[in-house]
Amino acid sequence: MNQVPGFLHDFGLSRRAFLQQSMLGFGTVALTQLLDQDGLLASSGAGFGADLRERTGRFPAQAKSMIMLMMAGGPSQMDLFDPKPELQKRDGQTYPGDVEVLQPGSGNKKLMASPFKFQRHGQCGTEISELLPSIGSVVDEFCLVRSMWSDNNNHPQATRCLNSGKIFPGRPVLGSWISYALGTENQNLPAYVVLRDPDGYNNGGTTMWENGWLPAIYRGTEIQSRGAAVLDLHPGFTVPQGMQRNNLDALARLNEERRKLYPQESELESRIRNYELAARMQLSAERVLDISGETQATRQLYGLDNATTENFGTRCLMARRLVESGVRFVHLMVPVKINGNPWDHHEGLNKGLEALCPLVDLPTAALIRDLKQRGLLDSTIVLWTGEFGRLPVSQHGTGRDHNRNAFSSILAGGGFKSGHVHGATDEFSYKSVDNRVSCPDLLATILNQLGLDHDQLKYVHHGREESLTDSAVTNAHVVRELLA
Numbered sequence: 432m433n434q435v436p437g438f439l440h441d442f443g444l445s446r447r448a449f450l451q452q453s454m455l456g457f458g459t460v461a462l463t464q465l466l467d468q469d470g471l472l473a474s475s476g477a478g479f480g481a482d483l484r485e486r487t488g489r490f491p492a493q494a495k496s497m498i499m500l501m502m503a504g505g506p507s508q509m510d511l512f513d514p515k516p517e518l519q520k521r522d523g524q525t526y527p528g529d530v531e532v533l534q535p536g537s538g539n540k541k542l543m544a545s546p547f548k549f550q551r552h553g554q555c556g557t558e559i560s561e562l563l564p565s566i567g568s569v570v571d572e573f574c575l576v577r578s579m580w581s582d583n584n585n586h587p588q589a590t591r592c593l594n595s596g597k598i599f600p601g602r603p604v605l606g607s608w609i610s611y612a613l614g615t616e617n618q619n620l621p622a623y624v625v626l627r628d629p630d631g632y633n634n635g636g637t638t639m640w641e642n643g644w645l646p647a648i649y650r651g652t653e654i655q656s657r658g659a660a661v662l663d664l665h666p667g668f669t670v671p672q673g674m675q676r677n678n679l680d681a682l683a684r685l686n687e688e689r690r691k692l693y694p695q696e697s698e699l700e701s702r703i704r705n706y707e708l709a710a711r712m713q714l715s716a717e718r719v720l721d722i723s724g725e726t727q728a729t730r731q732l733y734g735l736d737n738a739t740t741e742n743f744g745t746r747c748l749m750a751r752r753l754v755e756s757g758v759r760f761v762h763l764m765v766p767v768k769i770n771g772n773p774w775d776h777h778e779g780l781n782k783g784l785e786a787l788c789p790l791v792d793l794p795t796a797a798l799i800r801d802l803k804q805r806g807l808l809d810s811t812i813v814l815w816t817g818e819f820g821r822l823p824v825s826q827h828g829t830g831r832d833h834n835r836n837a838f839s840s841i842l843a844g845g846g847f848k849s850g851h852v853h854g855a856t857d858e859f860s861y862k863s864v865d866n867r868v869s870c871p872d873l874l875a876t877i878l879n880q881l882g883l884d885h886d887q888l889k890y891v892h893h894g895r896e897e898s899l900t901d902s903a904v905t906n907a908h909v910v911r912e913l914l915a
Contacts, residue, residue: 578854
């Protein structure tokens with residue numbers, strides 16, 4: 432395995448150039464031999480500027496993979512994870528403080544109590560809403576962070592802050608950084624896999640898994656959870672094996688000629704690597720992604736035989752199979768049955784949560800439980816989170832507006848504390864006030880658990896050393912109190 436990348440970029444060298452220019456070219460010869468052993472190389476040979484070979488972090492890691500369950504829209508923390516007796520007591524009264532942003536319909540600042548009851552769960556006794564009984568049943572397995580906060584109140588900016596450390600577009604997301612740093616354990620599968628709802632995209636679409644200015648090979652790869660898992664993996668006609676090998680060799684030679692003309696074009700490099708990856712995926716991807724062989728007990732655990740939970744449950748099960756097979760990062764999106772931002776309840780909060788929570792509750796708990804019983808939870812980080820929370824005051828009488836100042840996230844496995852509640856909000860859950868955790872803090876802590884120093888993992892872009900957290904600006908730090 433190789434060390435985490437970064438130093439070659441400091442000298443403006445790709446790995447291909449470094450190998451070609453060092454030791455009289457013997458590095459290229461060695462690389463060629465290794466790739467040739469895997470049957471991936473044309474006779475003319477090939478170098479690379481980006482690759483997905485497995486690499487180690489800067490220090491021993493607790494976790495080696497991650498599953499991110501992205502709850503787009505902003506789940507309401509005081510209705511799901513953060514009970515507030517004072518809010519219940521003062522329902523209908525005017526909120527006594529200032530509210531940072533009030534959109535139309537929230538101007539009267541009338542406090543709105545949660546219509547849902549909370550129940551204590553597990554040995555830790557953490558209170559979880561009655562809407563999420565299955566998540567409550569595994570509360571002893573995760574850390575509940577009640578003191579999250581974001582930099583922005585709008586969906587696109589807040590989603591980017593959560594995924595890329597800042598609100599600006601065009602930055603690499605967490606999965607891309609992790610893939611860049613660590614590669615993948617399984618060379619027959621992508622390092623970064625996206626399991627979106629087969630019925631459509633959430634708001635933000637593919638920007639949630641973009642590579643930004645990192646080489647394009649670190650972009651998230653969409654995998655289908657309905658029908659053929661990998662589109663166009665096989666040709667629509669039979670090609671003799673020898674002819675296919677000749678075709679691939681010819682294509683590789685043409686690609687190499689093009690690559691010599693544009694040695695720094697990461698999109699071309701990525702396209703060539705993806706061709707090679709597609710060839711390898713023909714050997715194993717369908718086997719890994721085929722869930723038909725799972726036991727009936729496992730199918731019931733994830734709710735695959737229930738129309739309500741089948742969508743999200745199928746993708747949670749696929750996520751488990753992917754990390755079990757060596758995929759580094761799996762990005763799993765909330766169902767779009769309701770809309771592209773299903774947790775965005777500006778109106779109709781009660782009915783909206785009653786309809787949405789059953790779609791994700793049982794599968795989320797099943798994923799955590801299944802990972803644990805297979806011995807995978809200790810080495811896999813599971814993150815369940817939205818991009819921000821909601822306000823304690825009512826909007827249009829039946830909903831809640833955006834709130835960047837407070838939201839809740841779940842962290843399971845990967846060395847995070849289990850059965851633990853971290854931080855707190857004020858008496859109305861308007862603002863995180865105790866042991867606050869910013870989005871960059873969260874990202875820094877996740878990298879730490881993967882053996883990566885968020886201040887040292889860098890990539891030179893336009894003459895500037897860029898990082899995921901940019902701690903000199905964001906003041907990001909590893910939150911040690913979250914760790915076991």
